[in-house]
Amino acid sequence: MQAKAREVPVLQDLRAGTAELHIRLERQLPFFSDLLDTNAFQRLMQAYYGFYMPLENALLASDMTSADFDLVSRLKAPTLCKDLHALGLSAEAIECLPICHSLPAINCRPTCLGVLYVLEGATLGGQILRREMASRLGLNADNGAAFLDIYGADTGRRWRDFIAYLGSRSLDTGERGAVVMAARATFGCFERWLESREVLI
Numbered sequence: 031m032q033a034k035a036r037e038v039p040v041l042q043d044l045r046a047g048t049a050e051l052h053i054r055l056e057r058q059l060p061f062f063s064d065l066l067d068t069n070a071f072q073r074l075m076q077a078y079y080g081f082y083m084p085l086e087n088a089l090l091a092s093d094m095t096s097a098d099f100d101l102v103s104r105l106k107a108p109t110l111c112k113d114l115h116a117l118g119l120s121a122e123a124i125e126c127l128p129i130c131h132s133l134p135a136i137n138c139r140p141t142c143l144g145v146l147y148v149l150e151g152a153t154l155g156g157q158i159l160r161r162e163m164a165s166r167l168g169l170n171a172d173n174g175a176a177f178l179d180i181y182g183a184d185t186g187r188r189w190r191d192f193i194a195y196l197g198s199r200s201l202d203t204g205e206r207g208a209v210v211m212a213a214r215a216t217f218g219c220f221e222r223w224l225e226s227r228e229v230l231i
């Protein structure tokens with residue numbers, strides 16, 4: 031599903047700038063661990079929610095996406111919330127979950143793009159994780175793992191649409207650098223948050 035980086039220079043920069051951080055996080059996530067049971071999966075999704083919810087709220091509040099980008103249709107925290115319900119958490123319990131306050135800064139359009147790249151790119155790996163959680167824990171979109179298949183059959187198309195949006199932004203060299211820095215900060219903040227919630231291997 032590799033979009034053509036050649037045609038979107040900032041995508042080339044993003045891949046080069048985040049590949050090592052992706053590998054590092056992927057290695058620490060417990061999706062393929064023998065120790066992952068439904069209870070540990072629930073704790074992991076609680077931690078995901080504690081990051082995605084405030085970060086998506088910050089994206090909305092920043093108002094840094096253009097009119098031709100439908101951010102609301104790409105929000106993932108509502109689905110995480112639905113999964114947590116399905117996994118047995120009450121609305122009150124979800125409301126009381128710890129929330130990450132150390133988030134990447136979203137103070138301009140390039141930083142917004144960098145954050146979005148990470149959140150949208152994560153849907154690609156979700157397709158692998160979805161299959162793993164279905165076979166290992168019997169979890170699917172109806173009983174607690176909808177987040178991992180958030181765009182379903184549209185995953186590829188929505189990724190390509192995002193890359194087209196990314197490619198349609200005019201970015202100078204400094205702005206391209208800011209996009210990559212924001213993407214790196216997003217990986218870094220997420221990793222530190224998950225570590226602090228003690229859900230990594």
Ligand code: HEM
Pocket residue numbers: 031032033045052055056057059061147148149150151152153154155156158159220
């Ligand atoms: C064990 C967990 C994960 C696995 C197995 C995984 C796997 C993958 C795979 C296979 C791709 C490439 C898909 C393709 O080209 O068809 C991908 C892309 C990506 N993933 Fe992950 N991923 C994981 C976790 C994450 C997380 C937690 C994030 C960020 C929150 C993330 C962010 C990204 C991004 C930004 C891309 C897009 C790279 C690009 O093509 O430019 N991934 N992942």
